[in-house]
Amino acid sequence: MSVSSLRNPPPFLDGEDQEPEYDTRDLDSDDGEDIFTGRSNKPFTPTPPETDPPTDIFSEEGYTVQTPIKHPSLHTNILEPKFNGIQSDEELDLFAEATVELTLTTPNSQGRKEVCPTGPHFSILNAHSSLRMPDTSNKTMEELEEEEHGDTFELNIAVTNPEKMGDGMNAFMTYKVSTQTSLPAFRSKTFSVRRRFSDFLGLYEKLLVKQSLMGCIIPPPPQKSVVGMTKVKVGKEDPSSADFVEKRRAALERYLQRVVVHPALLQDPDVQEFLEKEELPRAVNTQALSGSGFLKMINKASDAVNKMTIKMNESDNWFESKLQEVENEEQLLRRLHASFDSLVNHRKELCSSTAMFAKSVAMLGSSEENSALSRALSQLAEVEDKLEQLQQEQAFSDFFIFTELLADYVRLLGAVRGCFEQRVKAWQRWQEAQSTLQKKREAEAKLLWANKPDKLQQAKDDITEWEAKVGQSERDFERISSTLRKEVHRFEKEKCRDFRHHIVKYLESLHRTQHRVSDEAGGRRRGGRHPVDLLIDSLLFSCSW
Amino acid sequence: MTSISQDGDRDKLRSVSVDLNNDTPLLIDIPDALCERDKVKFTIHTKTTLNSFQKPDFSVSRQHEDFIWLHDTLVETEDYAGLIIPPVPPKPDFESPREKMHKLGEGEATMTKEEYTKMKQELEAEYLAVFKKTVQVHEIFLQRLSSHPAFSKDRNFQIFLEYDQDLSVRRKNAKEMFGGFFKNMVKSADEVLISGVKEVDEFFEQEKTFLLDYFGKIKDATAKAEKMTRSHKNLADDYIHISATLTTIAADDNEAFKSKACISNVCVCVQKLEARVASDQELKLTELFRYYMRDIQAAKDLLYRRARALADYENSNKALDKARLKSKDVGQAEEHQQQCLQKFDKLSESGKKELTSFKARRVVAFRKNLIEMAELEIKHAKSNMSLLHACIEQLQSN
Numbered sequence: 001m002s003v004s005s006l007r008n009p010p011p012f013l014d015g016e017d018q019e020p021e022y023d024t025r026d027l028d029s030d031d032g033e034d035i036f037t038g039r040s041n042k043p044f045t046p047t048p049p050e051t052d053p054p055t056d057i058f059s060e061e062g063y064t065v066q067t068p069i070k071h072p073s074l075h076t077n078i079l080e081p082k083f084n085g086i087q088s089d090e091e092l093d094l095f096a097e098a099t100v101e102l103t104l105t106t107p108n109s110q111g112r113k114e115v116c117p118t119g120p121h122f123s124i125l126n127a128h129s130s131l132r133m134p135d136t137s138n139k140t141m142e143e144l145e146e147e148e149h150g151d152t153f154e155l156n157i158a159v160t161n162p163e164k165m166g167d168g169m170n171a172f173m174t175y176k177v178s179t180q181t182s183l184p185a186f187r188s189k190t191f192s193v194r195r196r197f198s199d200f201l202g203l204y205e206k207l208l209v210k211q212s213l214m215g216c217i218i219p220p221p222p223q224k225s226v227v228g229m230t231k232v233k234v235g236k237e238d239p240s241s242a243d244f245v246e247k248r249r250a251a252l253e254r255y256l257q258r259v260v261v262h263p264a265l266l267q268d269p270d271v272q273e274f275l276e277k278e279e280l281p282r283a284v285n286t287q288a289l290s291g292s293g294f295l296k297m298i299n300k301a302s303d304a305v306n307k308m309t310i311k312m313n314e315s316d317n318w319f320e321s322k323l324q325e326v327e328n329e330e331q332l333l334r335r336l337h338a339s340f341d342s343l344v345n346h347r348k349e350l351c352s353s354t355a356m357f358a359k360s361v362a363m364l365g366s367s368e369e370n371s372a373l374s375r376a377l378s379q380l381a382e383v384e385d386k387l388e389q390l391q392q393e394q395a396f397s398d399f400f401i402f403t404e405l406l407a408d409y410v411r412l413l414g415a416v417r418g419c420f421e422q423r424v425k426a427w428q429r430w431q432e433a434q435s436t437l438q439k440k441r442e443a444e445a446k447l448l449w450a451n452k453p454d455k456l457q458q459a460k461d462d463i464t465e466w467e468a469k470v471g472q473s474e475r476d477f478e479r480i481s482s483t484l485r486k487e488v489h490r491f492e493k494e495k496c497r498d499f500r501h502h503i504v505k506y507l508e509s510l511h512r513t514q515h516r517v518s519d520e521a522g523g524r525r526r527g528g529r530h531p532v533d534l535l536i537d538s539l540l541f542s543c544s545w
Numbered sequence: 546m547t548s549i550s551q552d553g554d555r556d557k558l559r560s561v562s563v564d565l566n567n568d569t570p571l572l573i574d575i576p577d578a579l580c581e582r583d584k585v586k587f588t589i590h591t592k593t594t595l596n597s598f599q600k601p602d603f604s605v606s607r608q609h610e611d612f613i614w615l616h617d618t619l620v621e622t623e624d625y626a627g628l629i630i631p632p633v634p635p636k637p638d639f640e641s642p643r644e645k646m647h648k649l650g651e652g653e654a655t656m657t658k659e660e661y662t663k664m665k666q667e668l669e670a671e672y673l674a675v676f677k678k679t680v681q682v683h684e685i686f687l688q689r690l691s692s693h694p695a696f697s698k699d700r701n702f703q704i705f706l707e708y709d710q711d712l713s714v715r716r717k718n719a720k721e722m723f724g725g726f727f728k729n730m731v732k733s734a735d736e737v738l739i740s741g742v743k744e745v746d747e748f749f750e751q752e753k754t755f756l757l758d759y760f761g762k763i764k765d766a767t768a769k770a771e772k773m774t775r776s777h778k779n780l781a782d783d784y785i786h787i788s789a790t791l792t793t794i795a796a797d798d799n800e801a802f803k804s805k806a807c808i809s810n811v812c813v814c815v816q817k818l819e820a821r822v823a824s825d826q827e828l829k830l831t832e833l834f835r836y837y838m839r840d841i842q843a844a845k846d847l848l849y850r851r852a853r854a855l856a857d858y859e860n861s862n863k864a865l866d867k868a869r870l871k872s873k874d875v876g877q878a879e880e881h882q883q884q885c886l887q888k889f890d891k892l893s894e895s896g897k898k899e900l901t902s903f904k905a906r907r908v909v910a911f912r913k914n915l916i917e918m919a920e921l922e923i924k925h926a927k928s929n930m931s932l933l934h935a936c937i938e939q940l941q942s943n
Contacts, residue, residue: 357769
């Protein structure tokens with residue numbers, strides 16, 4: 001089976017209209033454009049292997065996406081020839097884009113200025129696609145515009161602008177999902193829709209049903225949180241609910257970005273519909289207390305039981321070792337996440353205690369009779385105050401950069417494990433089909449021996465039917481196995497990149513904080529040493545800040 | 546048993562409160578201290594040119610209770626009523642590191658080996674820091690006594706420094722403890738009453754209001770500073786955990802190995818720095834505040850004694866008048882009145898001197914410490930910065 005089989009579109013339950021597509025795509029694949037087989041899940045970097053590695057990791061800004069190049073939308077097949085033509089341009093553009101300038105600090109410094117609940121906005125998830133994550137909506141468009149280069153295909157998504165609709169217990173938050181793309185699959189270049197949380201969950205459910213059979217790893221959405229939402233609904237304008245909304249917004253954005261980065265998922269009409277369509281039907285089956293909710297719980301329980309009882313005859317060691325690795329990693333990431341959590345908490349504690357300290361030192365300074373010392377003390381108070389703010393910023397960045405990432409990855413690894421389980425299930429089905437076939441054959445043999453011609457025909461029909469099923473399930477299994485392999489590879493590469501990127505970001509933020517601390521302390525020292533210039537210094541100081 | 550010898554740190558802390566131990570007649574230091582289970586034994590070394598001592602150079606071993614005894618006798622001496630008696634050093638408190646060590650031992654199973662050893666190291670460092678601190682505080686107490694013209698001649702002080710054998714100070718038994726407690730209560734009630742007494746001298750009036758106010762504020766500031774340094778320490782501890790986990794991950798995951806290893810190293814260093822920042826902060830700022838809080842308390846005590854003397858004087862005046870009216874015991878009352886007056890005058894005079902010098906000392910100490918703390922913070926921040934910068938470069942080049 002060549003590359004083309006791997007680029008099968010997600011199997012719809014009505015598989016009829018896919019046949020023609022296979023053929024046309026086979027033609028395409030012969031062009032030998034393995035470079036753009038985004039969905040074949042070879043990691044993207046090798047396109048121009050020699051130029052990529054150095055700039056790859058950090059080419060957030062200008063790197064263009066090549067994911068959906070060769071994937072004609074399932075609804076509009078006409079686009080194929082167009083793609084072919086554009087491919088060569090792609091190549092050129094790709095090389096052009098490979099040498100990308102990089103200013104690590106720019107997006108950060110833009111974002112840094114606001115220490116408000118919309119929080120730092122650390123953007124990119126990976127270098128595949130230049131998906132930005134600007135936080136305030138007024139920055140969205142202009143930053144997105146920076147990204148557009150000529151003929152390249154891009155997809156930028158941002159989730160912004162949470163708004164509360166409705167009242168009381170029926171209230172809900174909607175988020176604006178803005179897309180900017182040059183993909184021909186979509187009707188327009190830029191568009192935005194409003195979506196609510198259950199819509200996101202609904203999308204996930206749909207994808208799960210379809211894609212998991214293929215062995216794709218589907219990024220899980222952020223979790224439902226009854227407590228948080230209730231607070232928001234009740235309408236208390238306290239910072240914790242603003243925090244919660246902000247967390248959720250960021251998580252949703254990351255979720256969507258991961259979804260569209262995945263070449264197979266981007267093709268999915270559900271995803272496209274999600275991004276484009278004005279009004280989605282309300283996804284009621286995601287509600288906690290609904291019929292489908294219960295159904296899901298029951299399914300989960302039965303799955304757990306199954307896991308324990310079925311032992312798969314693993315023919316391929318790779319899968320087993322990989323699964324083990326995944327599980328270990330999940331454990332470790334969980335622990336790391338917990339440590340980071342406590343780090344964030346402690347930093348917040350430090351913030352508050354520094355604030356209190358600053359206040360009490362200010363009071364001390366005010367009651368101090370020696371005027372020079374008094375000024376020095378009140379300066380100390382100011383400095384401590386600023387330090388506290390710095391600490392708080394640091395806490396935010398700690399949180400947003402790293403902790404959330406870790407949590408996401410823990411969930412993603414869970415999804416990976418789910419895929420492995422799917423594979424096991426496929427294997428099971430195959431085995432079952434085989435055994436049924438066996439039984440049918442035995443039945444046929446018995447009938448032959450007993451010489452009952454009328455039933456014989458039926459038996460033969462049964463056999464053919466089951467043979468087909470066996471063949472089908474075997475193919476399924478194979479397909480899942482190979483897709484899973486590639487998916488896991490892709491996932492790992494992505495994860496690697498992701499982590500590195502975030503680590504650097506985190507270190508930078510630490511670096512910046514330290515820089516500021518040294519500035520502050522420098523100011524204070526000046527103040528402490530020259531009592532005569534104290535006043536001047538403090539004035540200068542406050543101006544410069 | 547842990548033993549510790551002093552180093553240059555001594556000088557730094559010495560300048561916290563006292564910058565005059567250059568009186569060659571009497572030089573005291575604590576070069577050594579032993580910690581035996583619960584007790585700390587200080588070795589006090591004295592070098593002197595005074596004749597009142599038997600030898601010019603000698604050492605004795607003392608315990609914390611002996612210091613308390615010395616302080617109490619000084620307080621009870623009438624003659625020193627007009628002086629600020631240096632505050633007694635606080636009891637060596639190993640409770641908090643001990644508790645933490647205990648908790649660490651309990652949680653050992655959940656941590657990796659390196660993590661455990663690192664945490665243990667941290668705790669040991671903390672233990673050591675507490676130990677050092679307590680030695681310094683005791684030393685300062687003695688040095689202040691020795692540099693004060695009146696105290697250095699005190700007989701009890703000399704006994705304390707010289708007496709070869711164990712002082713075997715009788716611990717306060719229950720009755721005396723209770724008596725002490727009761728006395729404190731009476732004193733505080735007294736203070737309230739006496740604050741109503743009209744103050745004749747402008748200087749003392751000012752001082753009183755200032756000191757009372759300042760005391761409250763500095764107590765507050767001390768508490769907050771303590772909390773701050775504690776959270777800072779917690780932060781540093783977290784970094785240990787993180788770095789340990791990262792190392793484990795890095796060991797498993799070969800691809801991202803280098804970057805993960807790099808960041809775990811960074812975390813370790815960051816942690817060290819943060820811990821150092823926290824401890825410096827504590828040393829300079831918190832200790833400063835704490836010490837001055839106690840000192841101000843001592844100054845307040847002086848004022849109290851003076852006010853008490855004033856009240857006595859006024860009472861004796863009244864008694865004198867009454868006696869004159871009744872024409873009985875006039876001589877006695879007069880004598881009593883004279884005594885009170887004398888006492889009061891003496892107190893006022895020495896009190897003024899003491900308080901002025903106290904003020905000057907305090908300002909100098911504050912300034913010095915604040916400057917030092919700021920400088921240390923800058924130093925740490927800069928080194929932190931360069932470390933992070935190096936790591937970022939390394940990651941980028943990978």
